Amino acid sequence: MFKIQAIAMNTFKEAVRDRILYAILVFAIAMIAGTVILARLGAGSGEKVIRDFGLGFISIFGTLIAVFLGIGLVHKEIDRRTIYTIVSKPIHRSQFIVGKYLGLCFTLFVNVAIMTATLVGIIYFFGEGLWDFRLVAASAMIFMELMVITGIAVLFSAFSTPALSAIFTLSLFAIGRLLNDFMMFGEKYAGATAGKVIGGLYYLLPNLARFNISTEVVHGVPLGEVISGMTILYGLLYVVTLLALTALIFQRRDFR
Amino acid sequence: MLVVKTEGLTKEFRTGFWRTRVRVLHDLNLEVRQGEIFGYLGPNGAGKTTTMNLLMGLIYPTAGRAWILGRDVSDVAVKAAVGFLPENPYFYTYLTGWEFLNFYGQLFGIPSGERRRRIEELLHLVGLSDAGKLQLRKYSKGMLQRIGLAQALINDPQAVFLDEPMSGLDPVGRKEVRDLILSLKAKGKTVFFSSHIIPDVEMICDRVGIIVNGRLIRVGPLEELLGSELESIEISASGLDDAAMVEMAQWSVRPPVHRGEKVFFAVGTEKEAMQVVERLLKMGALIHAILPHRLTLEEHFLREVANREPGRRASPEPGRRGGP
Numbered sequence: 001m002f003k004i005q006a007i008a009m010n011t012f013k014e015a016v017r018d019r020i021l022y023a024i025l026v027f028a029i030a031m032i033a034g035t036v037i038l039a040r041l042g043a044g045s046g047e048k049v050i051r052d053f054g055l056g057f058i059s060i061f062g063t064l065i066a067v068f069l070g071i072g073l074v075h076k077e078i079d080r081r082t083i084y085t086i087v088s089k090p091i092h093r094s095q096f097i098v099g100k101y102l103g104l105c106f107t108l109f110v111n112v113a114i115m116t117a118t119l120v121g122i123i124y125f126f127g128e129g130l131w132d133f134r135l136v137a138a139s140a141m142i143f144m145e146l147m148v149i150t151g152i153a154v155l156f157s158a159f160s161t162p163a164l165s166a167i168f169t170l171s172l173f174a175i176g177r178l179l180n181d182f183m184m185f186g187e188k189y190a191g192a193t194a195g196k197v198i199g200g201l202y203y204l205l206p207n208l209a210r211f212n213i214s215t216e217v218v219h220g221v222p223l224g225e226v227i228s229g230m231t232i233l234y235g236l237l238y239v240v241t242l243l244a245l246t247a248l249i250f251q252r253r254d255f256r
Numbered sequence: 257m258l259v260v261k262t263e264g265l266t267k268e269f270r271t272g273f274w275r276t277r278v279r280v281l282h283d284l285n286l287e288v289r290q291g292e293i294f295g296y297l298g299p300n301g302a303g304k305t306t307t308m309n310l311l312m313g314l315i316y317p318t319a320g321r322a323w324i325l326g327r328d329v330s331d332v333a334v335k336a337a338v339g340f341l342p343e344n345p346y347f348y349t350y351l352t353g354w355e356f357l358n359f360y361g362q363l364f365g366i367p368s369g370e371r372r373r374r375i376e377e378l379l380h381l382v383g384l385s386d387a388g389k390l391q392l393r394k395y396s397k398g399m400l401q402r403i404g405l406a407q408a409l410i411n412d413p414q415a416v417f418l419d420e421p422m423s424g425l426d427p428v429g430r431k432e433v434r435d436l437i438l439s440l441k442a443k444g445k446t447v448f449f450s451s452h453i454i455p456d457v458e459m460i461c462d463r464v465g466i467i468v469n470g471r472l473i474r475v476g477p478l479e480e481l482l483g484s485e486l487e488s489i490e491i492s493a494s495g496l497d498d499a500a501m502v503e504m505a506q507w508s509v510r511p512p513v514h515r516g517e518k519v520f521f522a523v524g525t526e527k528e529a530m531q532v533v534e535r536l537l538k539m540g541a542l543i544h545a546i547l548p549h550r551l552t553l554e555e556h557f558l559r560e561v562a563n564r565e566p567g568r569r570a571s572p573e574p575g576r577r578g579g580p
Contacts, residue, residue, distance in 0.1 A: 006362035010348065017350040084342040085407060088312040089363040090335040254315040256269070256306075 003091050004099040011103025015069055016110075024068070025111055028061035032118050036126050047127045048218055051135065054119035055214040059142045062112050063173060066146045069107065070153025071165035073100050074250065083255050094247035097154070101243055104150055112143045137227060138217040144235045145211035149173055151242035152206065158246045159253075176208030206238055257326070259415045259446040260288035260311065264320035267306050281306050281470045284320070288448050288463075293441050295461035296450040297553075299561055303470040304450035305343050308419045311448075312340050325414060336364060339413035343420045343450075345404045349393035353384055353403050356392060357410055364411040378406040383432070398429045405436065416440055418449040422456050434460050454554040466557060468564045482551055488522040489529040490547040493536050500539045507532050518544060 015021055035053040039046035074097070077083040086096055116139040123132045152172050156165035175182070179202060186198030213226040265284040268277045281303045288294045298304050309315045311322055313329050327334040347356060354375060361371040379385045382402040387395065395403065401424065408416055418437075422430045430453070437447050437460055451457050457464060458478065465475040474481055488509055494517040496504065501519070505512055507528065508521035523529050529546060536543055551559075 002365055003363055006359060010351075010359050013355075014348065014350055080346045081342065081344075082346055082348060084309075084312075084314060085340065085345065085347070085360070085404075086363070087314050088335060088338070088340040088342075089360065090332050090365075091363055092332055252316075254269075256309060256315055 004095050004102065007086075007091075007096055007099025008103035008106060011073070011100050012106050015104070015107040021065065021069070021107075021111075024061060024065055025114065028057055028111075028115055029118050031057045031061070032115060033122060036122060039126070047123060050119070050122060050127065051132070051218045052214070054122070055135065055138050055142070055218070058112060058115045058119065058139055059145070059212075059214070061115065062108060062142055062146045063149055065111055066104070066108055066150045067153055067166060067169050067173070069104055070150045071157050071162045071169060073104055073154050074157040074246075075160070075162055075165070078253075078255060081255075087255060093251050097158070097243060097247045097250055101150065101154055101246075104154070105147055108146050108150065109143060112139055112146065115139075134217050134223060137223050138214050141211045141213050141227065141231075144232065145208050148176075148206050148208065148211075148235055148238050148242075151239045151246075155242050155246045155249075158249045172206065173208065176206040177212070178209070179205055179207045180209045207234070210234065257290045258287050258323070259290050260286060260294075260322070260324055260448060262286045262307075262311075262320065262322040265307070265310060265317055265322055266319040267303075267310060267315065268318040279318075279470060281310070284472055286465060286472060286475070288446060290446055291441065291444055292462040293437060293447045293460055294449070295457035295464045296448065296467065297452065297454065297457050297464055297557060298450070298467035299452060302467045304452075304467060305419055306470075307467070308340075308343075308417060308450060311417060312338075336411065337414045339408035339411065339416040341404045341408040341416075341418045341421055344423070345400065347392050347400065347404065347407075350391060352389050352391050353379065353395070354388040356403060357406055360407045360410045366411065374410060374412070378409055381409075381436070382406045397424050398426065401425055401429070401433075405433070409440075413445065415446045415448065418447065420451055421449055422451060422453050430456060454552075454557055458553040464553070466560055468561050471564075473560055473564065478553065482553060482556055486526070486548055487551045487555070488524055488549045489526065490520060490522050490545070490549050491529065491532060491536075492518050492520045492544040493541045494518050494544065495541045496536075496539065500536075500541060503535065504532070522549070 032054050035050045035057075038053055039049045077086070077100075087093065116136060119139075120132060120135055123135070124130065149169065153165060153169045156168045160168070182198060183202045186195050186202070210231045216226040217223070262284050265281060265286075266279065267281040268279045270276065271278050284303075284307060286307075296304050296307065306315070310317055311324060311329055313332075313335070322329045324334050325337055348359070351359065357375045357378060358371060361374065366374065375388075376385075379388050382405055384399060384402055384406070387399060392400065392403065401421070405418075405421065408418065421433050421437075425433060434456060437449065440447050461478060463475070463477050464481055466473050466481075493504075496519055501512070504519070504521055507523055509524050510522055512519050512521040514520075523532055526548075533543060533546065
């Protein structure tokens with residue numbers, strides 16, 4: 001565990017010493033702050049606009065950071081040959097993968113936390129003067145989704161180039177967001193065979209829509225009704241499966 | 257006790273569009289004993305790094321097995337007693353020298369107090385005490401090589417594997433690395449290092465293995481490898497007239513070289529040397545030196561390479577020999 005923690009902290013250090021991350025974060029905060037202007041334009045439902053767009057930006061920029069850092073996570077170590085000095089130490093390759101993944105998740109956690117704090121602060125100072133902690137719950141689910149996206153990016157990063165990994169990850173992200181619609185389409189229109197294929201894919205591909213509770217949170221649906229233990233369990237199991245697959249691929253690789 | 261042992265170690269890589277198999281290491285049987293400095297010598301692309309990477313578990317063998325300190329190299333636990341410096345290492349440039357060593361210390365699970373003491377000690381050993389707080393991106397190539405050596409020693413290893421540790425270093429840096437390797441030997445460590453810089457190997461190695469085209473062609477103690485056989489006898493003389501010069505050119509195994517008043521030439525055997533000296537004395541020439549010339553490791557190496565790689569030069573360039 002100590003070794004995994006060391007790898008994770010090193011990954012976190014690499015991310016926070018990268019200027020590009022700051023650029024994305026500053027831009028994200030500026031966009032979230034910009035929702036105040038949007039709210040002024042939309043008479044009557046001002047705070048809803050701030051919440052809606054704010055959570056949207058957290059999700060978009062979180063995904064950007066997850067994909068941007070995730071696709072290079074393992075590939076960069078092989079490309080720069082820093083992996084040589086790691087694999088030659090008494091550490092299992094799977095520990096390395098888990099450490100890298102957790103380091104990136106911690107980076108995302110800090111970023112999502114900063115963006116969420118900005119949004120909650122804006123609501124307090126420019127809105128009702130209340131601390132809206134329901135937004136934290138929505139952000140927590142966004143973070144859960146980002147954990148799955150990161151897992152996908154890391155999986156591709158273990159055997160593919162960053163450019164291809166980015167394409168694969170973003171494609172899966174888009175499919176994952178629309179998976180429920182695909183399922184509905186499959187049930188309604190597709191024939192028996194196509195319906196089965198769509199049904200199979202539904203269970204295989206990541207159902208990212210499950211993590212999206214922003215609309216419900218913005219419209220005041222009680223948290224107990226929108227956050228389910230099954231969704232969290234689903235996310236965690238999906239991540240564990242992705243990491244196991246990554247470790248399996250990584251274990252068999254020759255580094256040269 | 258054997259620190260390294262390989263049996264029939266073979267590696268093939270798949271390359272190109274058709275994924276053709278290319279064998280880069282053929283049936284390697286190698287033994288490195290405890291406490292020795294073993295020099296692994298070979299031209300570029302001979303298979304030195306492949307061997308090193310197989311031993312470090314970075315790549316998997318196509319056939320054969322390898323053991324370090326009596327344990328299979330696939331056993332992660334064996335790496336706790338091993339230090340490794342890869343060829344042309346790239347490190348985490350965003351870390352400071354101190355953080356860098358601390359990170360590797362953590363990977364070995366060294367407790368923080370001991371880690372701190374060890375880092376200070378190593379930074380001092382490699383002459384980077386003042387650069388510990390500097391990010392690696394600001395290090396020169398020589399400094400990176402030295403911090404790389406320090407990370408290879410963070411766990412006080414029993415066996416140290418260094419892949420081309422002197423490459424890219426200036427003469428002072430190379431001497432420092434040589435001294436460091438010798439000091440490791442003095443502490444009872446085993447050092448396995450690869451190089452194509454022959455004088456470095458010649459100066460410090462107990463035993464040498466020569467690898468060419470993926471095949472280990474010679475292995476043994478340096479003196480055994482070089483043998484005591486004479487390669488030639490160099491004679492320098494002055495006061496030779498034209499007729500004497502013509503006669504000496506016929507005796508000499510290579511064209512005579514003039515430097516000032518002196519002429520340098522070489523004969524093949526001790527008997528020939530005696531005859532030449534006799535003739536020179538009769539002709540009234542002055543003899544300055546008679547030097548027996550044995551093969552250097554470099555010449556030996558070049559001959560071996562030339563025998564196995566047609567098209568490569570068989571002998572070093574003129575003027576680089578031990579003679580005039």
